[in-house]
Amino acid sequence: MIWKRRAKADTPRKNPDEMSLFEHLDELRQRMLKAVIALVIGMVLGSFVTEPVLRILIEPLGDVTPVALSPNETPSVFFKLALLIGLVIAMPVIVYQVFRFAAPGLQEKERRYIIVGAPVASISFALGVVFAAKIMLPAAVPFLKGFLGEIVEPNYSIEKYIQFVGNILLWAGIVFETPLLMYFLSMLGVVKPEQYAKVRRIVIVASAVGAAVITPTLDPVNMMALMIPFMVLYEVGILLAKIGRRRKAKAEAE
Numbered sequence: 001m002i003w004k005r006r007a008k009a010d011t012p013r014k015n016p017d018e019m020s021l022f023e024h025l026d027e028l029r030q031r032m033l034k035a036v037i038a039l040v041i042g043m044v045l046g047s048f049v050t051e052p053v054l055r056i057l058i059e060p061l062g063d064v065t066p067v068a069l070s071p072n073e074t075p076s077v078f079f080k081l082a083l084l085i086g087l088v089i090a091m092p093v094i095v096y097q098v099f100r101f102a103a104p105g106l107q108e109k110e111r112r113y114i115i116v117g118a119p120v121a122s123i124s125f126a127l128g129v130v131f132a133a134k135i136m137l138p139a140a141v142p143f144l145k146g147f148l149g150e151i152v153e154p155n156y157s158i159e160k161y162i163q164f165v166g167n168i169l170l171w172a173g174i175v176f177e178t179p180l181l182m183y184f185l186s187m188l189g190v191v192k193p194e195q196y197a198k199v200r201r202i203v204i205v206a207s208a209v210g211a212a213v214i215t216p217t218l219d220p221v222n223m224m225a226l227m228i229p230f231m232v233l234y235e236v237g238i239l240l241a242k243i244g245r246r247r248k249a250k251a252e253a254e
Contacts, residue, residue, distance in 0.1 A: 046085030128176030
């Protein structure tokens with residue numbers, strides 16, 4: 001029975017136009033299940049490096065040692081951080097499952113993008129997390145710690161601090177996916193590079209609002225630390241979109 005189920009899962013997929021709603025939902029369930037399994041495995045592997053990663057993340061606090069306000073706070077922090085590390089580890093599988101689910105709706109040439117897109121998307125996400133950990137946090141945390149330092153003594157809960165850090169790391173990883181997303185949308189003909197350029201002012205305002213939502217404070221240093229990289233990535237995305245459109249035009253001409 002197990003062998004038959006595996007054999008059934010390995011059979012070629014139907015044309016999406018021929019699949020029923022339940023078949024689409026079953027396909028989605030299988031992809032999500034594989035992504036969850038990859039995340040669990042990544043979390044288990046991440047648990048082995050959680051403590052050294054935690055030490056790196058609290059380095060920006062300097063001489064301030066975070067405290068635990070309840071007995072279950074430190075285990076909660078450990079597993080939350082392990083989950084975040086597991087997400088980075090499992091990202092190649094998660095992105096691949098997303099691309100594979102969308103693949104039947106793409107043309108043959110467009111499916112080739114999956115081969116390059118999955119690993120590049122994973123690397124982009126990891127670069128965003130590393131950038132936030134090594135550049136954004138060391139710049140933002142000392143500023144926040146010193147704000148009103150003559151009046152308020154900084155003394156942080158480890159759970160709230162990791163929640164703050166994890167939020168920035170996660171969104172930084174997502175933001176670093178922007179150029180790749182813009183490139184593929186251009187390659188697929190969904191959005192033209194000129195359209196990206198036209199909405200640049202709107203994107204600047206939206207990035208400011210997004211930075212205010214993502215970061216728990218409205219200090220300019222923290223917001224600019226997220227806005228500036230995003231705007232740079234957006235400009236890189238416009239450049240990649242132009243390259244993608246040229247490649248598509250060249251491929252169609254051939």
